[in-house]
Amino acid sequence: MPELVKLAWLPNLSSGLPRRARQGCIYEAYVPDRLVGRSFSLSGETAADVADAERAIERLNRQATGLADSEGVARLLLRAEAVASSKIEGLEVGGRRLLKAQLARGLGDDPSDITATEVLNNIEAMRWAVESLTTAAAITVEDLCGIHQRLLAGTRIEQYGGQLRDEQNWIGGSSYDPCSAAFVPPPHERVSELLEDLCAFCNDEALPPVAQAALAHAQFETIHPFIDGNGRTGRALIHVILRRRGLAPFVVPPVSLTLATWSQDYINGLTATRYRGAPTGEEARDGIDGWIALFAAATTRAVDDAEAYERRVAEVQKDWREALGRVRANSATDRLLNELPGAPVITVRSAAALIGRSVQAVNEAMPGLVKAGVLKQTTVGKRNRAFEAMDLINAFTELERQLASPNGSTRHSPPERRVPHRPA
Template structure:
């Protein structure tokens, strides 16, 4: 059974610069959750239907072909919110155009925008860690530590990345002590056994994938096993579960971004998971399933924008010969490379430099590509409309109405470029 452990907080040493009232010993309640392995989950018929709807939505997203070929670029840029913490680096303030330009420069071996390069490094580290962990035949606690280690690599906290905490932490309230905290996770001595139980549950298939992702995420956030970076790691676990279970082999919908937009429901759901037995777990799973369905619907709505761009490009070009370099770029490459270089296109297409240059020249004359730079000297090309589409989509995900003109973003998102 879950339980509250009443404990006394005493400052480890005499702290200067802290109000006296915060330096006094005080008592607090730490929450120790039920283990997951062997837990029976009762889902009312309506929640079971919500879960089925969510899983079908994820399956449709991953089974779709051409309409989603541009989602790879969009999904990668959306991962900035999963992979970085705005308190550490300016990841949420770096727009899609700046990131895409830095990515193209990095492809050319040039790193001039250190801030954007750090964001890209965090995104790549998260993707690599999640993909690696999702492919492992068995999971252990070290797998979770590997994700955490990857997410904190290159930050000022890298020295303790992947290290399970050995002291009490807390959420909300005072930054000096846990006595007025909104939530106090389990004491350090309970963290190890709870993590072992969590990976045992992650290695099972007793529950449907969406249910497992919901429960694993909530349990991880309840354990809060690291000194910092728990939110990012907990969100990464959603990707691990849905990928590992085969529900989302290609595209994991931006579930956590929808949950972040609906933060009040998210927090209430976690509180229900921790406090209200079977009914509370069902309430949290319903919240998570609804966010999953909404995330898939938002991505599906993006199809119209991608299709409209494709039509605009082809109308500007006129007749395009099947099998040509231009056709390959339109069909396979441009929708996933917002800003690119000739060298990158040569590598991606496998065609000669001459053929790619001729195709790029035609696309440039038609307005499908606009010349820009990647770094100070490297000529690059921006794909017409794609960066703006990505930025608009990311901003819409932060609006409860899915439209920033109706309801402004409720969390930090990149600014829309002036005049666009």
């Protein structure tokens, strides 16, 4: 059974806090049940939702070949993790700005865009997690700390990266104390053992992958093991599990961005998993069943939107080839048309490295691509000449807007959070 640990909050009387914040209180910290060894029973409807979500992910990975190696989609998924995080939900970075910041970083420019830097850290953390942990023998607590360390690299709280918290944290209420918090995670002394149990659960294969990812994410958010960055790290864990289980070998749908759009349902779903009483009780069963159903539905919606984006990318590439006329197979132009969806902002040198051709060959291809409207010249960093594929960036922006709308269209259903402006 879960525990409610009663603890006393003793304020720092010399810290200059308001009088109300210097009074202290008795608060309750929630310690969840362990996951390993438990039996989870899904209702017939939820089991069907999970099966639908897994078929959708398999279809996306089988059919969406245009997305399989797309760095652009990877950036979308990672930006989704950043936006959905409770701590940085207010960070707004449009697709074009983020792509240019990433290219500038690759060129060695000192990053001046702090907001973009934090989002780019999400990209690095997710890439490392998926590439390193997919083939690892097991997910460990050290691996979770490794994701978190990359997430906070170069930020104002870098010193906390990869470090399990050594103090109490809380969600909601006052910034000064947990006395009025909406939720208080376990005391820091319990974090390590709970994470060990969570990792053991993630390494098991008894549950369907979508149900396992849903439960692992909820448990991670309940433990809240870090000072900051828990939302982003917990969402990275979703991607790792779906990839490790073989369900999503190429593309993981942007499920966390959909959950951020359904923000109140998302919060309510996580809260419902923090039941009181026996794990076999009605409250526990209903809470876990409802959360898994919501997660599965969000996954299916995310797949639908990702497939729509893949179709739009294919249309853009078709329009490019029609505008260019005959393109010689395997030429620099041909290769760039295939690779631009993964790198919509390029320099001549980055393009040469991307397609395995000489700088001269790329230089010769650029005028034709610019004339046909495939690329537009711009500047990245301090003085670096670059080129951007605005059709792709606009498609990326439209997808962000679509994912922010509860009904899938900001024309008919207002977005639930701030989104980039509609492309002209």
